[in-house]
Amino acid sequence: MGGSGAEFDFIVETSEEFLNRSLRLFYEESIIPRVLEGRNSLGLPKLLQDYGSVDYRVVFTEPLVVDTLTGGVAHVVFRADVELGLGVLVAGxxxxxxxxxxxxxxxxxxxxDLNVVRFHLDYVQVLDSVDIPSYIVGVVNDVVRDAIMMGLNALDHIHVSPIIGSLNxxxxxxxxxxxLPVRFGNVEIIGSDAISLGFDIATRxxxxxxxxxxxxxxxxxxxxxxxxxxxxxxxxxxTRTTHPKSMPFRGRVDFGNIKEIMSFLSNYSVELLPKLISLGFLEIDYNIVDIWLDYEGVVELSKPAVxxxxxxxxxxxxxxxSVTGFLRVELDVALKFDTSGPIPDILTPWEDDAVVAKGRxxxxxxxxxxxxxxxxLFDSTASLAVDDExxxxxxxxxxxxxxxxxWRLPQPLLVRLERNIERDIRRAFPAIPMSPSVIRSQFEESDLVMELDINRIVHSEGALIVxxxxxxxx
Incomplete structure (x- = not known):
């Protein structure tokens, strides 16, 4: 069937092939019990009235196999060896x-899980090693079947797969x-080869x-x-994550062409600064070693919309x-004392400068x-991945x-600065959860580990199918 059409926040659908692979692994890991043992009272015929109960031992000899998914139930094929004890008589x-x-x-x-609703025995074969009178076997044929069914009744459910491994x-x-307040909605057999589970999240x-x-x-x-x-x-x-929504960043942008930046700075009266500070009595002789822009700031993130x-x-x-930039220059500097003060050097042709200090x-x-x-921010190329959980x-x-x-900076420098800040913003943005844990990564009953491997992503009527x-x- 195609499904009831009931709607949910998200759906997990498993294939018959996956169910059988899980059943085989669970058999090998003894997650599904291989041996069922117990004792049951029986309504025995008069011929066996001295035997008021039967001891049974059912040993599954092969993994369970889902044969068909029809009529709302899974038909699971089983093979087993059964040992029945009727007093001193033991039959296999x-x-x-x-x-x-x-x-x-x-x-x-x-x-x-699969909740067991009924069993069908296709055959009961007496093992060759059994030494039991034929007339007893004939009489207790129905008893044997009843005893086996009682043993199988101890298997009230079958683990198939851990779905929704964690709500964290x-x-x-x-x-x-x-x-995450995940609520189970419904489970259905879809078509003839899949089981689908619907879940809701109990928030507005x-x-x-x-x-x-x-x-x-x-x-x-x-x-x-x-x-x-x-x-x-x-x-x-x-609204709850501990991931910081405000993150600092800092960096440096170097100039590739010092002449270019000097040409740019020539638009400003940088050289007059020391003269103004010293009332014109100090002059600077310098060579540029390096020039760069340091920047630091903070990016505050809002809730994303997917x-x-x-x-x-x-x-x-x-x-x-919020960002602050510092244009810095490293110079080899010679600081000179101009004995003529603020008088322009062109009016004092004699050497009137005395070196006061030199350094970098x-x-x-x-x-x-x-x-x-x-x-x-807009991202149409965001990709999906599966984390450790x-x-x-x-x-x-x-x-x-x-x-x-x-900012008033040479265009190549401004472009590099803005690209660096864009990179810092992207780095500040966390990976965003789209679902709870789809399967349990570690099965408690064994050291079996499970991992999802995304194969393809399909967009269908506004839903994302992974x-x-x-x-x-x-």
Whole structure:
């Protein structure tokens, strides 16, 4: 079937192939019990009235396999060896059949399970090693089946996959109040080869949701993120995150052409400064060693807005930037005392300058300021990645922004400065969570580790569908 059409903030859909790979690994890791043991009382026929109970031991000899997904249940094929003890009589059997399980979501353990609803035994084979009178075997045929079913009834559910591994988002304070309030909505079998789970986030938010429907799985699983879900995750995270929303930056821009900057500075009466300070009695003889611009500032970030468009995804945000620039020059300086004072040298043809001091000095030539400059960020090339906790994260890649300082500097220098500040703004912007942990990265019952590997991203009616494979390892 194509799904009920019920809408949720986000959906996780798993393929039949992934379910079987998980069942095989869980069998190998003994996450699903291989052995079921116990004792049951039986309504035995008169021939066996001395035996009031049966001891059973069921050993699964192969991994469980999902054969079909139909009628709202999963049909799981099993093979097992069964040992039954009737007093002093011990009989061994090889059995096979089908377990019917209804997909359910364990809200406490956050697992996708199959709740066992019934069993079908396809065959019961007496093992050759069993030495039991044939007339007893004939009489207790039904008893054997009942005993085996009782043993299998101990398997009330089957682990299939850990879905939603953690409710913690990155860079958040400790405590339950800071965990994303994810609420399970529904689980359905979609088509004949997938199980789909819908989840909501219990916070206020705007935007369209996405419905339970066939996501055309070609990988292990698909995650459908709706605009509503993304808005809620970003809002919840931004208001609580410990990531600094105000970050300092500093840097330096060197001049490639000293003559160019000197030509620029010649528009200003820099050379008159020492004369004014000393009432004209001091002069400077200098050679330029280096000239550069130091800058420092603070960028304040606003909450980003992520838009899931029909064919693309984009990010918008606002940054307030305050920056101060210091134009500095390093000189080899000779400080001379002009005995003629403020009288121009052209009127004193004799040598009237005496060297007072020589050395290398750094001077601040000019200071520039921009305060709370509003800069709009737009990124249509943001990419998705998966972090260590298997959360889907949006990473800012190529923000389009225009610093536009307008400072009186040579154009090449101003361009380099603004590019540096743009780079600092991008670095200040964090990776943004788009979802909670899709699967658990570590399975508690073993040292099995699971990782998502994004294969492709599809934009569909304003939703973002992430198709991924799951890698198991240790």
């Amino acid at each position: 059997f090889r059995v096979g059949g089908v377990i019917e399980g209804k997909p359910v979501y364990d809200r406490v353990k956050m697992d996708l 988002l990155p860079e958040m304070p400790e405590g339950r109040s800071h965990q 938010g705007d935007g369209a949701k996405t419905s339970l429907e066939n996501l055309s799985l070609e990988n292990d699983l698909a995650v459908a993120l709706s605009q509503s879900g993304v808005n809620k995750v970003v809002d919840f995270w931004w 838009a899931l468009n029909e064919t693309s995804m984009s990010l918008e945000a606002l940054a307030l930037v 000095r750094v001077f601040e030539v000019w200071r520039y300021r921009a305060n709370k400059k509003r800069i709009e 298997q959360r889907i994260m949006l990473e800012v890649r190529g923000c389009c922004l225009d610093v536009g300082l307008g 198709h991924a494979d799951v890698r198991y390892g240790k």
